[in-house]
Amino acid sequence: xxxxxxxxxxxxSPGQSVTISCTGTSSDVGxxxxxxxxxQHPGKAPKLIIYQVTKRPxxxxxxxSGSKSGNTASLTVSGLQAEDEADYYCCxxxxxxxxxxxxxxxxxxxx
Amino acid sequence: xxxLLESGGGLVQPGGSLRLSCAASxxxxxxxxxxxxxxxxxxxxxxxATVRGGGDTIYxxxxxxxxxxxxxxxxxxxxxxxxxxxxxxxAIYYCVRDDGRHAEVxxxxxxxxxxxxxx
Numbered sequence: 001x002x003x004x005x006x007x008x009x010x011x012x013s014p015g016q017s018v019t020i021s022c023t024g025t026s027s028d029v030g031x032x033x034x035x036x037x038x039x040q041h042p043g044k045a046p047k048l049i050i051y052q053v054t055k056r057p058x059x060x061x062x063x064x065s066g067s068k069s070g071n072t073a074s075l076t077v078s079g080l081q082a083e084d085e086a087d088y089y090c091c092x093x094x095x096x097x098x099x100x101x102x103x104x105x106x107x108x109x110x111x
Numbered sequence: 112x113x114x115l116l117e118s119g120g121g122l123v124q125p126g127g128s129l130r131l132s133c134a135a136s137x138x139x140x141x142x143x144x145x146x147x148x149x150x151x152x153x154x155x156x157x158x159x160a161t162v163r164g165g166g167d168t169i170y171x172x173x174x175x176x177x178x179x180x181x182x183x184x185x186x187x188x189x190x191x192x193x194x195x196x197x198x199x200x201x202a203i204y205y206c207v208r209d210d211g212r213h214a215e216v217x218x219x220x221x222x223x224x225x226x227x228x229x230x
Contacts (some may be wrong), residue, residue, distance in 0.1 A: 003155070036216055038156070045205060045220040046148075046156065057210075057218065089156050093215045099169050100215045105155040 004029065004090055004103035011109040012080045020106045022073040022090030028101050030071035034093035037066060037075045040105075041086045050075060077108065085110045113137035113219050115206045120224030127196050131224055133189045133206030140164075144214035145182060145189040149202035150223075159204070160191060161214055174200075196228045 005023040012018040022029065022037075029035055037050035048057055050066040053073060063078045073092070077084050090103040119131040133145070147159040160170045160180040168180050179192040189206060203223040210218040 034213065034215055038217070045222055046217075047220070048210075048216070048218050051210065051216045051218075052213070091156075091158075091215070091217070096169075099161065099171075100158045102156045102158065 002101075004092060004101050006088075006090060006103035006106045008104070009107045009109065011111055012077075013111045014080055014082065016080050017076055017078045018080060018108060019074050019076045020088055020090075020108070022075070022092075022103045024071050024073075024092055024094075024101065026071060028071075028092040028094035028098070029068065029073050031095070032093045033068070035066065035068060035073040036091045037064075038089045038091065039086045040089065046089065080110050082110050084108060113208070115208060115219060115221035117204065117206045117221045117224035120204065120226045122227045122229065123196055124230050125197060125228055127228070128192070128194045129196065129226060131191045131193070131204055131206075131226070133221060135187045135189065135206075135208065138208070140182075140187040141184045143211055144209040145180075146207040146209070146214075146217060147180060147189075147191050148205045148207050148217065148220075149200075149226075150205070151199070151202045154202075157202075162189060163214060193226070196226075198228050200226065201228045202226060 038046040040046040116134045144163045146161040162180045177195045182189045205223045206221040207217040208219040210216040
């Protein structure tokens with residue numbers, strides 16, 4: 001199966017909001033309530049910021065929120081801060097054969 | 112403190128083999144599924160393989176038949192044996208722990224170990 005589709009880049013000014021989409025199919029994003037989002041700063045390991053579409057792990061600011069509609073999941077970062085500049089990856093469960101798929105990643109720039 | 116520490120990366124020729132190891136600490140190891148995720152230079156994340164606490168395994172099509180994931184619950188270790196390596200296997204390999212309830216939720220990540228396949 002192909003990777004999930006994310007826009008390559010997104011940007012916003014400090015304090016603004018940015019939303020990243022993650023489009024899959026009914027066999028992955030649309031078929032399960034199991035989309036996760038990961039933040040990766042340059043040279044660092046990824047960090048889980050959203051799981052099961054909308055849940056935030058302990059310690060993740062509530063500026064990060066997730067949602068899903070049909071075959072598309074979204075990550076919204078509200079009140080952008082300089083430290084939010086990073087790559088963001090979505091990931092979806094895709095059934096027992098394919099298991100999981102990642103998106104291609106979105107580079108968020110804080111202007 | 113929960114920690115994952117990978118080792119075993121390096122330079123290997125095409126067709127060669129390499130075994131990566133991941134030492135886990137700070138949690139009850141057997142209760143968690145463990146996964147290897149890789150990232151080619153300048154590219155995105157790619158799921159490689161997962162081993163559940165009881166030993167069940169699943170692989171990405173790109174590595175099936177060439178890679179073998181395993182775990183030793185007595186040593187809190189997870190491994191991936193990589194055979195018939197190709198240039199496209201060049202990547203940073205991350206050892207990842209799930210959240211304890213959903214094997215596909217990658218909660219804790221190691222710092223990664225670099226594998227380069229080149230002649």
